[in-house]
Amino acid sequence: MFITKKKISGKEYYYLQKSVREKDKVKSEYVAYLGKDKTDAEKKAEEIKKQLVKNKNQFQETNKKSITIDELAAFCKRKGFVYPSGEIYGGLAGLYDYGHNGLLLKKNFENMWRTYFLGLHENFFEIEASEIMPENVFIASGHLKNFNDIAAKCKKGHIERADHLLEKYLKKRVDGLNAEELFSLIKEQKAVCSQCGSVIDYVGAINMMFPIQLGVGTNVKAYLRPETAQSPYVNFKTEFETTRGKLPLGLALIGRAYRNELSPRNFLLRQRAFTQAELQIFFNPANIHEHEEFDEIKKYILYIVLSSERERGIQHITCEELTKKFQNFIFITWQRSSSFILNN
Numbered sequence: 001m002f003i004t005k006k007k008i009s010g011k012e013y014y015y016l017q018k019s020v021r022e023k024d025k026v027k028s029e030y031v032a033y034l035g036k037d038k039t040d041a042e043k044k045a046e047e048i049k050k051q052l053v054k055n056k057n058q059f060q061e062t063n064k065k066s067i068t069i070d071e072l073a074a075f076c077k078r079k080g081f082v083y084p085s086g087e088i089y090g091g092l093a094g095l096y097d098y099g100h101n102g103l104l105l106k107k108n109f110e111n112m113w114r115t116y117f118l119g120l121h122e123n124f125f126e127i128e129a130s131e132i133m134p135e136n137v138f139i140a141s142g143h144l145k146n147f148n149d150i151a152a153k154c155k156k157g158h159i160e161r162a163d164h165l166l167e168k169y170l171k172k173r174v175d176g177l178n179a180e181e182l183f184s185l186i187k188e189q190k191a192v193c194s195q196c197g198s199v200i201d202y203v204g205a206i207n208m209m210f211p212i213q214l215g216v217g218t219n220v221k222a223y224l225r226p227e228t229a230q231s232p233y234v235n236f237k238t239e240f241e242t243t244r245g246k247l248p249l250g251l252a253l254i255g256r257a258y259r260n261e262l263s264p265r266n267f268l269l270r271q272r273a274f275t276q277a278e279l280q281i282f283f284n285p286a287n288i289h290e291h292e293e294f295d296e297i298k299k300y301i302l303y304i305v306l307s308s309e310r311e312r313g314i315q316h317i318t319c320e321e322l323t324k325k326f327q328n329f330i331f332i333t334w335q336r337s338s339s340f341i342l343n344n
């Protein structure tokens with residue numbers, strides 16, 4: 001920061017200015033008026049500088065303070081953002097209501113998401129789809145067979161998630177293990193039921209979807225969708241025909257999804273009903289090596305970790321080099337980089 005002097009109608013005025021970098025240029029910006037006397041101005045400038053440093057330190061100090069997830073939940077309820085659903089009648093775990101402040105915030109966020117993702121390409125559109133879908137959709141998608149939590153059951157019949165139980169013993173995340181592997185680890189760790197301390201005698205998969213009985217006296221089976229992804233897939237043909245009949249086609253969706261979590265926890269992080277935002281992009285795999293706008297981003301540098309070269313860590317690589325390395329996966333590179341460019 002520095003002091004500048006300006007002469008207006010023969011009188012001298014002192015100002016505190018600071019240098020700001022804007023793209024390639026350095027500009028000077030007004031900070032404060034320091035008066036007409038040089039000595040006073042210098043004194044005032046020192047005070048302002050000291051105060052700014054103090055403010056900065058205080059700001060950093062406040063931001064350092066961490067709070068627990070329970071404190072955050074209590075704060076959100078107190079301020080009317082979000083709180084357990086049906087709480088005056090006991091409520092149910094994993095279900096939350098948004099109060100009017102919370103809904104405004106959520107809508108703002110959704111609109112930001114919308115503007116950003118739909119703005120990525122002229123052929124990206126938003127749809128809204130039913131939250132209840134026929135069983136055949138989930139047979140085709142594999143959800144009926146594979147959308148499972150692996151549960152551990154104790155001798156007395158208490159059920160909990162096998163991976164969560166093990167995490168308490170191993171003090172680290174347990175991912176990607178099947179029921180058999182989890183069961184043998186549970187035995188090895190001598191892990192017992194979190195509720196009653198009994199031995200775990202069964203570990204197996206439990207489907208996380210909510211079944212719905214549609215109509216009365218019918219056998220029509222349906223499910224609450226466990227994620228929003230299915231709708232863009234099943235609506236692709238209709239949307240392709242009714243839009244421009246052109247690829248790439250992006251179908252975006254913001255909506256509710258439902259999962260019968262065995263152990264909902266961590267406030268809004270693991271709920272049974274929640275909002276998802278999703279963009280599915282459909283393209284022709286035969287043309288993955290071309291994209292009409294690729295030249296615009298080919299010099300753009302992506303920071304990536306390649307799964308085949310994990311030991312090298314983060315690499316800085318231009319889109320052009322990346323596509324050479326991966327047999328011209330230009331389409332995917334374009335997609336990644338254009339979202340980063342927009343983001344910055």
Ligand SMILES: [Zn+2]
Pocket residue numbers: 154155156157158193194195196197198
């Ligand atoms: Zn038990």
